[in-house]
Amino acid sequence: MDIANGVVSKMEALERDNASKKDEIQELRKEIESLRRQAEELESEVNAAEEAGSEAVALSSVLEDQERTLVFLERETKTLKQLNAECEMKVRDLERRIGVLEVRKSEERSKRVRVEEEMREKVGEKEKQIETLKQRIKDLEEAKTVERRRNGERGNEKGKNGLGFMWPLVAAGGAAVVAVFYFCFRKRR
Numbered sequence: 612m613d614i615a616n617g618v619v620s621k622m623e624a625l626e627r628d629n630a631s632k633k634d635e636i637q638e639l640r641k642e643i644e645s646l647r648r649q650a651e652e653l654e655s656e657v658n659a660a661e662e663a664g665s666e667a668v669a670l671s672s673v674l675e676d677q678e679r680t681l682v683f684l685e686r687e688t689k690t691l692k693q694l695n696a697e698c699e700m701k702v703r704d705l706e707r708r709i710g711v712l713e714v715r716k717s718e719e720r721s722k723r724v725r726v727e728e729e730m731r732e733k734v735g736e737k738e739k740q741i742e743t744l745k746q747r748i749k750d751l752e753e754a755k756t757v758e759r760r761r762n763g764e765r766g767n768e769k770g771k772n773g774l775g776f777m778w779p780l781v782a783a784g785g786a787a788v789v790a791v792f793y794f795c796f797r798k799r800r
Contacts, residue, residue: 734791741784 730791730794734788737784737788737791741788744784
């Protein structure tokens with residue numbers, strides 16, 4: 612029995628050793644499985660990092676493009692501001708010139724109105740003179756007619772020639788009026 616006891620105790624020892632080895636194997640399997648999961652996670656993280664890296668490269672190129680665009684737009688903005696300032700200066704200068712021209716135009720208009728008024732006054736005076744001369748001629752003709760009747764003369768050629776010297780004066784006065792109107796109103800055209 613000693614041998615059988617020895618064999619049984621060896622078997623029991625082997626069974627215990629086998630059971631402990633099975634537990635170790637189970638733990639190792641769990642550890643391997645956890646390592647496999649960690650490796651998969653690391654691989655997915657590496658893939659994600661690679662994707663992020665490629666996205667970062669793409670974004671950096673987009674960023675560079677946008678920076679170039681920004682620099683270009685800043686230059687354009689500066690140029691446009693300078694052009695705007697120049698345009699504003701030109702507008703102010705043109706407004707000043709327009710103001711000066713409007714003042715000149717107003718002065719010329721008022722001068723023209725004054726000249727027209729003066730011409731109208733002169734024309735009125737000349738018309739009064741013409742009317743006065745016509746009335747004087749009429750009075751002289753009446754006086755001459757009355758004098759002829761007193762003297763018994765009938766209106767022959769002497770009567771016609773007697774008042775003939777006044778008609779050139781009337782014609783000259785009328786021509787003066789026409790000349791004044793011409794000079795007054797020709798500027799309007």
